[in-house]
Amino acid sequence: xxxxxxxxxEDEEALRRFLIxxxxxxxxxxxxxxxATEGMAMARSHNPDLVLLDLGLPDMDGMAVxxxxxxxxxxxxxxxxxxxxxxxxxxxLDQGADDYLAKPFGAAELLARIRVALRHTLxxxxxxxxxxxxxxxxxxxxxxxxxxxRIVKLTALEYRLLxxxxxxxxxxxxxxxxxxEVWGPGGEGNTHYLRIYMxxxxxxxxxxxxxxxxxxxxxxxxxxxxxxxxxx
Amino acid sequence: MEAAPRxxxxxxxxxxxxxxxxxAGFRMARERSAPWIAVHVETGGAxxxxxxxxxxxxxxxxxxLGAEIRIVQAPTLAxxxxxxxxxxxxxxxxxxxxxxxxxWARVGHSTADELQRRGLDTRxxxxxxxxxxxxPDLRGTGFSAMVGTLSVLAACSGVAWLVPREGNxxxxxxxxxxxxxxxxxxxxxxxxxxxxxxxxLLYSFLLETPRFSRAATHWPNLLFFLxxxxxxxxxVGLLRRLRQQAREVQRRxxxxxxxxxxxxxxxxxxxxxxxxxxxxxHIRRIFKAEACLLFPERSSWRALPPPSxxxxxxxxxxxxxxxxxxxxxxxxxxxxAIGRTYCLSLTGTDRSEGVLQILxxxxxxxxxxxxxxxxxxxxxxxxxxxxxxxxxxxxxxxVDSETERMRSTLLGAIGHDLRTPLAAIHGAAGSLLLPGDxxxxxxxxxxxxxxxxxxxxxxxLGNLLDLxxxxxxxxxVQKEWQPLEEVIGSALGRMERRQGHLPVRVDLPEGLxxxxxxxxxxxxxxVNLLTNAQRHAPGRExxxxxxxxxxxxxxxxxxxxxxxxxxxxxRIFDKFVRLPEAGEGGVGLGLAICRAIVQAHGGRIHVExxxxxxxxxxxxxxxxxxxxxxxxxxx
Numbered sequence: 001x002x003x004x005x006x007x008x009x010e011d012e013e014a015l016r017r018f019l020i021x022x023x024x025x026x027x028x029x030x031x032x033x034x035x036a037t038e039g040m041a042m043a044r045s046h047n048p049d050l051v052l053l054d055l056g057l058p059d060m061d062g063m064a065v066x067x068x069x070x071x072x073x074x075x076x077x078x079x080x081x082x083x084x085x086x087x088x089x090x091x092x093l094d095q096g097a098d099d100y101l102a103k104p105f106g107a108a109e110l111l112a113r114i115r116v117a118l119r120h121t122l123x124x125x126x127x128x129x130x131x132x133x134x135x136x137x138x139x140x141x142x143x144x145x146x147x148x149x150r151i152v153k154l155t156a157l158e159y160r161l162l163x164x165x166x167x168x169x170x171x172x173x174x175x176x177x178x179x180x181e182v183w184g185p186g187g188e189g190n191t192h193y194l195r196i197y198m199x200x201x202x203x204x205x206x207x208x209x210x211x212x213x214x215x216x217x218x219x220x221x222x223x224x225x226x227x228x229x230x231x232x
Numbered sequence: 233m234e235a236a237p238r239x240x241x242x243x244x245x246x247x248x249x250x251x252x253x254x255x256a257g258f259r260m261a262r263e264r265s266a267p268w269i270a271v272h273v274e275t276g277g278a279x280x281x282x283x284x285x286x287x288x289x290x291x292x293x294x295x296x297l298g299a300e301i302r303i304v305q306a307p308t309l310a311x312x313x314x315x316x317x318x319x320x321x322x323x324x325x326x327x328x329x330x331x332x333x334x335x336w337a338r339v340g341h342s343t344a345d346e347l348q349r350r351g352l353d354t355r356x357x358x359x360x361x362x363x364x365x366x367x368p369d370l371r372g373t374g375f376s377a378m379v380g381t382l383s384v385l386a387a388c389s390g391v392a393w394l395v396p397r398e399g400n401x402x403x404x405x406x407x408x409x410x411x412x413x414x415x416x417x418x419x420x421x422x423x424x425x426x427x428x429x430x431x432x433l434l435y436s437f438l439l440e441t442p443r444f445s446r447a448a449t450h451w452p453n454l455l456f457f458l459x460x461x462x463x464x465x466x467x468v469g470l471l472r473r474l475r476q477q478a479r480e481v482q483r484r485x486x487x488x489x490x491x492x493x494x495x496x497x498x499x500x501x502x503x504x505x506x507x508x509x510x511x512x513x514h515i516r517r518i519f520k521a522e523a524c525l526l527f528p529e530r531s532s533w534r535a536l537p538p539p540s541x542x543x544x545x546x547x548x549x550x551x552x553x554x555x556x557x558x559x560x561x562x563x564x565x566x567x568x569a570i571g572r573t574y575c576l577s578l579t580g581t582d583r584s585e586g587v588l589q590i591l592x593x594x595x596x597x598x599x600x601x602x603x604x605x606x607x608x609x610x611x612x613x614x615x616x617x618x619x620x621x622x623x624x625x626x627x628x629x630x631v632d633s634e635t636e637r638m639r640s641t642l643l644g645a646i647g648h649d650l651r652t653p654l655a656a657i658h659g660a661a662g663s664l665l666l667p668g669d670x671x672x673x674x675x676x677x678x679x680x681x682x683x684x685x686x687x688x689x690x691x692x693l694g695n696l697l698d699l700x701x702x703x704x705x706x707x708x709v710q711k712e713w714q715p716l717e718e719v720i721g722s723a724l725g726r727m728e729r730r731q732g733h734l735p736v737r738v739d740l741p742e743g744l745x746x747x748x749x750x751x752x753x754x755x756x757x758x759v760n761l762l763t764n765a766q767r768h769a770p771g772r773e774x775x776x777x778x779x780x781x782x783x784x785x786x787x788x789x790x791x792x793x794x795x796x797x798x799x800x801x802x803r804i805f806d807k808f809v810r811l812p813e814a815g816e817g818g819v820g821l822g823l824a825i826c827r828a829i830v831q832a833h834g835g836r837i838h839v840e841x842x843x844x845x846x847x848x849x850x851x852x853x854x855x856x857x858x859x860x861x862x863x864x865x866x867x
Contacts, residue, residue: 086710086752104690106683157863192746193863195714202721210720210738217722219751220710 004118007048008032009039009065010080011058015103019052022107028114036060040068047073050117053097054080055088063092070096076117080105086220093174093221100172100221116170116227131166131227134213136205138166145205152204157182161197162205165215165225174222198223237266238323241354242294243313244272246283249328250290251489253359257326258297269320270294271302273312285517289493310346317347317354324355377419381427384411389434404435405456409463416467424468428460487605490518494609498616507620508536511613515590518609519602525578525613526587528552533587544571545589551575552584567606576610580618588613649692649819653685660685695821698756699807702828709832711748713860716740716778716785719751723758736762739777746860747785749853753829757837760822761789761849769793769846783855784835790848801839826851 006028008019016032023030031046033039036057043051051069055062066077079092079100089100098117101110131138135148143159145152154162164181165173178194179187187193198217202209216224242257244250254270261268272287291301306312317325327343344358388411392404408431416424435456494514501507508525515523526533528548545551551570567574567590576588588610660678664670670678701707717740728734758776765774768791775790796804796811803809805827810820830837830851837851 104686190860190863192713192860195718195746196863199715199717202717208738210717210740211724211728212721216725217718217751219719219722219755220712 003027003029004049005029005031005046006050006052006114007039007043007046008052009036009057009062010052010054011035011056012054015054015080019110022110023114026111036062036065040065043069043073047075049075050114051075051077052080052114053077055085055092056082063088063095066092066095066097078113078117089221090174090176093172094176098171119169135207136214138162140166147205154201154204158197158201158204161194162201162225165223166227168225170224170227172218172222172224178222237264238321239300240264240266240268241313241317241320241322241325242268242270242299243309243325243327244270244287244290244294245328246286246290247328249359249485251293251492253326253328254290254294254297254299256359257294257299260324260326261298264323266323268299269302269316269322270299271304271313271316273309273316274303274305275307275309275312293493293496308343308346310343310350313343314347314350314352317352322354324357325352326357326359328359377423381415381419381423382430384415385427385430385434387411388431392435405459408435408456408460412460412464413467416464417471421464421468424464425461428457428464431460432457483601487608490514490605491608491612494612498612501616502620504617504620505536507613507616511588511609512537515606515609519590519606520593522591522593524589525617526575526589528586535589545575546570551587552577567603576606578610578614578617580614585614585617585621650689653689653692656685657682657689692819692821695819695825699821699825699828702825702832707753707832709750709753711750711833713746713748714751715746716744716787719749719754720758720776720778722751723755723762726755727759727762734762734766735771735773737773737775739775741779744778745780745785745855747780747853747855748857748859749833750829753832754853757826757829757851758787758789760826764822764849765789765791765793780855784852785855786850786852788848788850790842790846792842792844792846795841795845795847796839798841804839805837 006023008016008023008030010016010019010032011034013034016034020030020032031042031048033042036059039051039053039057042048053062053065053069057065062079066079069075069077076098077096079089079097080103081089081092081100082103089102092100099113101113129139129141131140137144137146139145140163145154145159145162160182161178164178173181175191175194176188179190182197183190183193198215199209202212202215206212206214214226216226218224240257240261242253244253257268257270260266270291272291291303295301302316304312304316306315313325313327316322325347342358344356347356388407392407412424412427412431415427494511497510497514498507501510504525504527511525512523515521524538525536526545527536528534531547531549533545533548567576569575572591574590574592576590578585578588590606660682664675664678698707720738720740724734724736724738762774762776772792774792775788777788777790779786800809800811804811805823806820807824808820809823826849827837830853833853834856835851835853837849839847839849842848
């Protein structure tokens with residue numbers, strides 16, 4: 001898979017005109033569709049490695065397109081959404097979208113998100129056993145975390161939370177996804193648990209918890225572990 | 233410790249003079265800086281419902297002037313008042329003169345006297361309006377009056393019989409004079425004349441010696457008769473004048489009081505509908521007539537409250553000129569009668585505000601003695617309507633000018649701030665497309681410029697959209713309990729990802745509680761405040777502090793910039809307000825967005841001067857609701 005195939009489903013021509021050359025220039029193969037119907041048909045016929053999906057399509061709700069694609073494919077879907085639509089973002093992520101980009105976005109941001117999403121499929125569910133950088137070292141096999149060479153003691157819940165974020169490999173995780181994974185079913189309402197444990201993780205693993213470099217907050221959506229910072 | 237001053241009591245009934253009592257009580261209470269209490273005693277007798285209403289009106293009026301209200305029930309006025317006086321240890325009691333009918337019943341039997349006898353440690357002040365008090369009404373010259381007259385004459389003949397008579401008229405005359413004067417006072421002129429004739433006859437036949445001499449033409453008898461007649465005439469004339477005066481005084485008092493009450497009630501009306509309701513209610517009470525206000529609407533009338541009392545009214549263009557002439561052919565005060573109703577023009581200072589339509593409940597129409605008061609009512613109503621119209625006009629003018637100002641600043645801001653980056657982008661893209669070689673560094677410069685300027689555009693548009701949505705209520709605040717640390721982290725992260733490290737010193741105390749807020753919105757507030765601080769004090773250190781107090785959590789963003797002049801500290805949160813020396817960047821929306829967001833959270837934001845220079849923006853968010861329970865096992 002040297003040149004992954006990316007399908008763009010976006011009705012605004014200006015944006016397509018920006019996306020197609022940007023992605024082609026990065027040696028991706030690019031397909032584009034201007035309507036939901038066309039996009040779904042192309043997804044079925046070409047089976048792309050990644051879909052860039054705009055939520056505001058003229059003929060159909062983007063969310064329905066996402067559901068349709070998810071009914072037969074596990075390939076990454078990155079949502080393009082307008083600002084201030086956190087609810088839609090969360091809904092899309094909980095429906096199985098892999099990530100989102102808020103318009104307007106720059107080329108660098110777009111390519112970074114696409115890389116993360118594609119990396120995720122390549123590595124499937126298995127993350128590297130040892131992640132180490134920025135002073136933090138996480139050994140998933142030995143369940144050991146250290147900061148600047150010193151072992152950091154994490155409680156069982158803190159470790160599970162860290163593990164859930166590491167496993168997402170840089171993708172955003174919504175509050176409800178993390179709550180379900182770490183606290184199990186029934187924990188969904190307790191977002192503040194998640195926030196408190198996140199704060200404790202930051203205090204143990206960030207140099208300055210008010211300027212987190214690794215544990216990034218996506219307000220009203222969820223969290224993402226910035227692996228690029230870890231790997232630098 | 234000085235004891236609190238003892239209160240002043242004012243006894244109120246339903247009479248019009250209660251207004252004077254209220255004013256006197258209010259004045260006395262103010263002079264002595266004592267509290268005052270308005271008391272109404274319900275004596276349990278059958279009370280007219282109108283009286284009850286009137287009492288309510290007076291009590292409300294007293295309450296408005298700061299009185300405490302007491303309503304007590306007691307068998308007599310005196311008993312009720314003395315109970316309240318004792319209970320409140322009042323220093324003074326004000327009451328009007330009692331309305332006992334008989335003069336002798338007043339002496340020693342008035343409520344005031346009775347109160348005195350009860351030995352109260354209180355000064356009792358009777359508001360004396362007896363000089364204009366009204367004498368008892370004339371009783372009709374019916375059968376009972378006749379019997380009364382005859383009994384009085386019989387009684388005084390008996391008395392006269394006892395007087396030693398040596399043919400001396402001087403001793404008998406005063407007895408009969410007194411009787412005739414009394415009859416004139418009590419039963420009027422007719423019976424008084426009859427009584428003088430009768431007493432002359434009685435005198436000549438019964439008392440003159442020798443008795444039954446029938447010497448009626450005897451000159452002392454004639455003299456006697458004339459004296460009687462003159463006395464009766466004089467008494468009757470005097471009484472009539474007195475009564476007229478008294479009635480006039482009372483009428484004026486009632487007029488003054490009812491006008492005063494109408495004026496007060498109208499002053500509280502906020503809409504033409506309320507003015508109409510108030511006017512109708514007062515007219516019904518004072519004139520026993522139905523009423524409504526009519527406003528011209530094209531070629532018909534709109535009635536408030538509907539419906540119009542007489543639908544057959546001529547159209548406004550015909551009726552109004554006739555009404556506005558004002559002076560009628562007969563009495564200038566007489567209202568224009570149309571069908572069964574009367575119409576009065578509601579003319580304010582400059583133009584007609586509408587028409588007052590009156591439908592008297594009885595078939596006799598409106599008696600002339602109430603025309604004057606009705607005209608005065610119409611003027612009051614017209615002025616109230618006019619006041620509302622002017623208020624509305626002033627409000628509209630203000631809204632207009634505000635909208636106009638907004639529009640021009642918005643156009644100015646958008647005109648300048650949208651065009652500048654657009655021009656730069658357009659120009660840069662154009663020069664990149666020109667044929668010929670462009671050096672790599674120039675290319676880079678132009679592209680960076682396109683990127684920067686489009687970001688500026690996006691930022692400006694985002695702000696405009698945010699503010700519009702916040703102001704229209706389209707953004708709903710999703711409050712969730714969360715640590716402030718996290719939102720500070722995401723705000724700083726968002727800014728530093730864009731522009732590298734910021735010199736912000738963060739000071740968060742340990743154990744800061746969770747607070748309920750919308751992370752996206754509060755992040756926006758912090759980003760806006762930090763961006764401002766950075767813009768006005770580039771490169772200098774900024775401080776971000778948080779602390780809590782019961783019920784509130786506070787955030788402060790402080791800079792070492794030039795500070796904000798005192799005159800601007802309130803206005804700086806308004807839309808499109810920029811400091812005069814602010815120069816480039818920003819359209820004056822950032823702080824307006826901050827304020828809208830903080831207010832949507834139920835919080836407050838302000839700016840103050842920072843000790844040592846610079847400004848300090850402080851916002852407080854309420855810790856409302858119950859914080860969620862901490863997770864088990866957490867520290």
